[in-house]
Amino acid sequence: MIKRTLKPIIEGKISTGKAILVIGPRQVGKTTLIKELLSGKDYLFLDGDDPTTRQLLTNPNTEQLKDLIKDKPIVFLDEAQRVENIGVTLKIIVDQIKSTQLFVSGSSSFEISNLTSEPLTGRKWEYTLYPISWREFENYTGVLKATRQLPLRLVYGMYPEIISNTGSEFELLKQLTESYLYKDVLAYGAIRKPDIVKKLLQALAHQVGSEVSLRELSNLLSVDAKTVSSYIQILEQAFVIFRLGAFNRNLRNEIKTNQKIYFYDNGILNMLRGNLNPLETRNDIGSLWENFLISERVKKNDYQQSLAQIYFWRTRQQQEIDFVEEVGGNIFAYEFKWKPTARVKIPSSFIKAYNADFKVVSSGNFREFIG
Structure with missing residues (x-):
């Protein structure tokens, strides 16, 4: 167990x-x-x-x-x-x-x-209580086996039943998505347009890692922005998704009002994308890695009762940082790269303005970030 x-x-x-x-x-x-x-x-x-x-x-x-x-x-x-x-x-x-x-x-x-x-x-x-956290998974399987399974976890996610039933991931994720995402959310959320929710979830799944525009979503779904905002809030309260706001303090050209949306579980995310192919064949590893790391960090912070506030950061000149954490008056910036050898350009304006600690989190050093 x-x-x-x-x-x-x-x-x-x-x-x-x-x-x-x-x-x-x-x-x-x-x-x-x-x-x-x-x-x-x-x-x-x-x-x-x-x-x-x-x-x-x-x-x-x-x-x-x-x-x-x-x-x-x-x-x-x-x-x-x-x-x-x-x-x-x-x-x-x-x-x-x-x-x-x-x-x-x-x-x-x-x-x-x-x-x-x-x-x-x-x-x-x-x-x-969230899906299984990475630390819980490591304690269950051992560090070596858990690390070897990392590509599988990015595809199939961390729900207990998924982890415990190797070979049945598709059937279980399909059942979980259809019974929980659709049936439960629609029942509890007083949602009047169920078809819109399905399309909204699919749209959000394909925008993970990118900033979300309510106006663009409303145009895509042919509903008003207020309805989109309301449905996103319901999905958030139903533990399907969560939001990341834009970090801004001192710099004039910082993005201030935009938001990104992530899923609590990669398996659900991939089902909504309609893609459970092995990680090595995917062209969306970057967004899967980003979603996995941020959702695991959310679990870690909550379980440790951390007071950390989490954000992303971008300027109008397209300088950006994947993940910013503010805790105890200190600011920590993180960039996510699947390959340990990937090159990263550090946004100097952010580091200078906020005296921030900057780290790159890759598949070679991720355990400290989420464990």
Whole structure:
């Protein structure tokens, strides 16, 4: 079994009088992680996908909840976003049934965070579980085997089931894309034009590493820019994509308002591109490498509870840096190249203006950046 970084972190928060929320995409192992944490313990399991469970948990009073929970010391509610007004119900459990430790999982931040943020203010520990991180993968396979599999991971991604089922990657990714990306996002996001979402995802998949223009996307999809922006926000809250804003401080010619969009998983990205060919045959290695490194850095920063802010940088004269990180008042700049021998021209104006530390991350030295 792949050991998850969050496990010891969450273990330290049990019995502190607060609910423990684990959110993240479907199929990344949230239920498995929580059940592993609860192994050997007496607990009540409630499945938010079950209609009867949803009915019992929708607007109950304190006595009804006490009757449901009885003397169980632990309650685990899975897929909590499926329950209407779940935030208020969870608040009652935390406040009125103090002897019960509450575990909650959810697959969409726009449902869970929005529904629980106000009711559970000061009453929860919240964590995001991502697809397998590179450090978790190395700990599972060993450094040598993990490094040898790097080209495969750039193509097939880091979902637990994908890693554990060699030879079935296409079928599993197809199922994951169709059931999660389309079915779940459309169900939870109040999206009125599902066909547009599919086309938008495909368009974004082909623009990874490039700046995204809402105007161009709206023209491509024949919808207004406001709709495009709204759908991008839903996809972000559903843990499909994330944004990188432009870094700007001192230089007059810096790009200020543009953004780039990346995917949390390379396997999903490649399915949307319609290309699972081996890495050595690809002409898009640069964008796959960039997406992989940045998504892995996001996992690393979150798990380490880093305060780092992340950006890209470009000037109107086309000087650019792939990735900029600002943490503790210090600025670090990174350029991504798959080949260790690739030549890189350092943008001197950026280094001088910000006294930044600059590094090139290649397939020969990437472990320090994401491990």
